[in-house]
Amino acid sequence: MSGRRLTNVIRTLRFHAGEMTQGELGEKIGVTRQTVAAIEQGKYSPTLETAFRIADVFEVPLEQVFSWAEE
Amino acid sequence: MMAYREKTAWLAIAGMVIGYGLLFAVAQVQGGIEAMTVQRFLLLFAIASAVRVLIELAGRFGLARQAGVEAGVPADERDRAIAARSATFAYIVLLTGMIIVGMIMPFSAHGIAIVGAALVAIVAAELVRYLAIALSYRLGWQ
Numbered sequence: 001m002s003g004r005r006l007t008n009v010i011r012t013l014r015f016h017a018g019e020m021t022q023g024e025l026g027e028k029i030g031v032t033r034q035t036v037a038a039i040e041q042g043k044y045s046p047t048l049e050t051a052f053r054i055a056d057v058f059e060v061p062l063e064q065v066f067s068w069a070e071e
Numbered sequence: 072m073m074a075y076r077e078k079t080a081w082l083a084i085a086g087m088v089i090g091y092g093l094l095f096a097v098a099q100v101q102g103g104i105e106a107m108t109v110q111r112f113l114l115l116f117a118i119a120s121a122v123r124v125l126i127e128l129a130g131r132f133g134l135a136r137q138a139g140v141e142a143g144v145p146a147d148e149r150d151r152a153i154a155a156r157s158a159t160f161a162y163i164v165l166l167t168g169m170i171i172v173g174m175i176m177p178f179s180a181h182g183i184a185i186v187g188a189a190l191v192a193i194v195a196a197e198l199v200r201y202l203a204i205a206l207s208y209r210l211g212w213q
Contacts, residue, residue, distance in 0.1 A: 031147040043211025
C-alpha cells in the first residue's frame with residue numbers, strides 16, 4: 001500500500017449540501033468541528049463507523065466519499 | 072486554528088519546561104544534584120512541580136474562558152485515539168526509565184542519583200505524552 005494515500009471529497013459534498021459547515025457535519029456524525037477539518041485535510045482517517053456516517057449524511061456510497069490517490 | 076486540546080498540551084509542555092527547567096538551573100548553581108541531600112532535592116522537585124501545576128491551572132483557566140463552549144465538548148474518536156497513542160509512547164519511556172533505575176543503576180549508583188533518575192524518568196514520560204498529543208494535533212495522525 002506504499003505510495004498511496006486516502007483522499008476524500010467531503011468539502012465538495014458539504015458545499016453541494018447547502019453549504020453545510022464543518023460544525024454542522026460534525027454534529028450529525030458525532031465528532032468535533034476540528035476532527036471534520038482534520039479528516040478533510042487528510043490529517044486523520046476516521047473509524048469505519050464514522051466514515052459510513054459521513055456517507056449516510058450525504059446519501060452517497062462510501063467509495064464516493066473516500067478513495068485512494070497516488071502520492 | 073489550534074484545537075483546545077492541542078493548546079492545553081502545549082501549555083503542559085511549557086509548564087514542565089519552566090518548572091523543571093528552574094529545578095535544573097538551581098541544581099546546577101548549587102553544584103549539581105549529587106551535591107544535594109535527598110531531602111533538599113525532593114523539596115526542590117516539589118517546588119518545581121508546584122510551579123508547573125500553577126502555570127497549568129492558570130493557563131487552563133485562561134484557555135477555557137477563551138475557548139468557551141469548545142472547552143466543555145467531550146472527547147471524540149480522534150481525541151481518544153490521540154490520547155491513547157500518546158499514553159502508549161509515555162508508557163514505553165516510563166518502562167524504560169524504571170528498568171534503568173531499578174535494574175541497572177543500583178549496581179553503579181545510589182541515593183540521590185537513583186532518586187533523581189526515577190523522577191527524571193517520570194517527567195520524561197509526561198513530556199513525551201504531551202509532545203505526542205500536541206504533535207498529533209499539529210501534524211496530523213494516520
